[in-house]
Amino acid sequence: MRSLFTNIKELLQVREPGIKKVSGKEMKQLPSIRNAWLLIEDDKIADFGKMDAVPEIAADETIDASGKIILPAWCDSHTHIVYAGNRELEFADRINGMSYEEIANRGGGILNSAKTLQETSEEEVYKQSAKRLEEVMSLGTGAVEIKSGYGLTEEAELKMLRVIRKLRENYDISIKPTFLGAHAIPKEYKEKPQEYMDLVINEILPKVAEEKLADYIDIFCEKGYFSIEDTHRLLSAAAEYGMKPKIHVNQFNAFGGIQAGVEHNALSVDHLEVLNPEDIESLKGTETMPVALPSCSLFLSIPYTPARDLIDAGLPLALATDFNPGSTPSGNMNLVVSLACIKMKMNPEEAINAATINGAYAMELSETHGSITKGKQANLILTKEIPSYTFLPYAFGTNSIESVFINGKKLD
Ligand SMILES: N=CN[C@@H](CCC(=O)O)C(=O)O
Numbered sequence: 001m002r003s004l005f006t007n008i009k010e011l012l013q014v015r016e017p018g019i020k021k022v023s024g025k026e027m028k029q030l031p032s033i034r035n036a037w038l039l040i041e042d043d044k045i046a047d048f049g050k051m052d053a054v055p056e057i058a059a060d061e062t063i064d065a066s067g068k069i070i071l072p073a074w075c076d077s078h079t080h081i082v083y084a085g086n087r088e089l090e091f092a093d094r095i096n097g098m099s100y101e102e103i104a105n106r107g108g109g110i111l112n113s114a115k116t117l118q119e120t121s122e123e124e125v126y127k128q129s130a131k132r133l134e135e136v137m138s139l140g141t142g143a144v145e146i147k148s149g150y151g152l153t154e155e156a157e158l159k160m161l162r163v164i165r166k167l168r169e170n171y172d173i174s175i176k177p178t179f180l181g182a183h184a185i186p187k188e189y190k191e192k193p194q195e196y197m198d199l200v201i202n203e204i205l206p207k208v209a210e211e212k213l214a215d216y217i218d219i220f221c222e223k224g225y226f227s228i229e230d231t232h233r234l235l236s237a238a239a240e241y242g243m244k245p246k247i248h249v250n251q252f253n254a255f256g257g258i259q260a261g262v263e264h265n266a267l268s269v270d271h272l273e274v275l276n277p278e279d280i281e282s283l284k285g286t287e288t289m290p291v292a293l294p295s296c297s298l299f300l301s302i303p304y305t306p307a308r309d310l311i312d313a314g315l316p317l318a319l320a321t322d323f324n325p326g327s328t329p330s331g332n333m334n335l336v337v338s339l340a341c342i343k344m345k346m347n348p349e350e351a352i353n354a355a356t357i358n359g360a361y362a363m364e365l366s367e368t369h370g371s372i373t374k375g376k377q378a379n380l381i382l383t384k385e386i387p388s389y390t391f392l393p394y395a396f397g398t399n400s401i402e403s404v405f406i407n408g409k410k411l412d
């Protein structure tokens with residue numbers, strides 16, 4: 001099947017093969033072709049160029065994209081899409097003055113979601129999660145990472161990871177699974193947290209590895225959750241199974257989480273709302289991608305990741321949603337890109353790079369996703385008629401997407 005797009009107002013994020021990520025000043029560059037054509041063949045990008053030099057092409061269908069922009073689908077490298085139920089009651093509590101921390105301390109928060117997930121059947125968790133996955137695909141997401149972490153028992157963590165596996169089997173979208181057993185300390189381990197770490201490392205992790213249920217390891221390295229020592233221990237154990245770290249650090253406190261991640265060659269360090277100059281220094285010269293989650297900052301009214309400090313220091317930055325029931329009940333990458341511009345002072349070019357090629361890097365997908373490159377997966381966003389790509393983050397409440405193509409297929 002060959003589909004030809006013609007008269008594309010602007011074809012965005014056009015790159016040669018081999019670009020894994022963009023950093024610092026490069027993030028300001030968003031290569032594009034104005035008045036372009038694009039050919040997709042089955043699930044891949046076959047060719048593209050300028051309309052004034054369009055070759056004779058025998059296509060099965062031709063789509064006139066006059067006035068419209070085409071860009072690569074979003075790459076969302078940090079989500080918790082698999083969960084059960086919701087936490088709208090805690091949302092109301094927060095409106096009435098309780099903090100996220102206070103809610104967690106009274107047994108709510110992650111433990112609340114874990115209880116619900118433990119009590120929900122695998123089929124039902126799948127059903128609820130599939131609905132969310134379909135929603136984010138329709139919003140332009142073409143590759144996604146999904147974490148466990150609302151199980152917190154062997155049975156429930158494996159249940160979550162099997163749901164992720166089933167989503168991978170049933171949906172034509174790249175999904176990268178991450179094991180986040182160390183997301184919170186269950187109530188029964190409150191006085192003996194080391195025993196919970198023993199359970200995660202000695203019992204659950206080997207089963208996850210045996211069933212090949214996760215590519216990555218994650219931990220919530222935060223005061224009141226897991227320490228630097230826990231982080232070193234878990235990441236060392238996971239390395240034995242070939243699982244690379246993608247870890248939650250510096251959400252509320254900066255106490256060495258980034259350095260721990262970098263020491264273990266983390267693929268990404270995520271959140272980073274609270275950063276000190278040493279954190280930025282320690283990321284320089286590494287292969288670790290910093291990941292910002294601005295919808296979480298919006299929802300919890302916490303600081304936004306200081307994107308300018310990171311980018312101006314020459315570092316790369318990726319943007320992701322953090323879609324989860326407690327801190328970010330939204331998987332909308334379009335909103336993330338808008339917030340990055342409005343609240344983090346990222347330029348539209350930087351935000352689009354962060355949400356495409358750098359997001360792909362944070363899932364080890366930059367060879368196949370994240371740019372308009374010959375041979376890459378045909379994962380595309382076709383916009384409505386819009387004045388420019390800056391209109392996407394500018395019109396933050398508007399749906400500017402006309403259609404989404406994943407692996408060459410247009411979503412219904
Ligand atoms: N911070 C840790 N984990 C999730 C939120 C968990 C929750 O509140 O359910 C996050 O990334 O924001």
Ligand SMILES: [Zn+2]
Pocket residue numbers: 078079080248322324
């Ligand atoms: Zn998260």
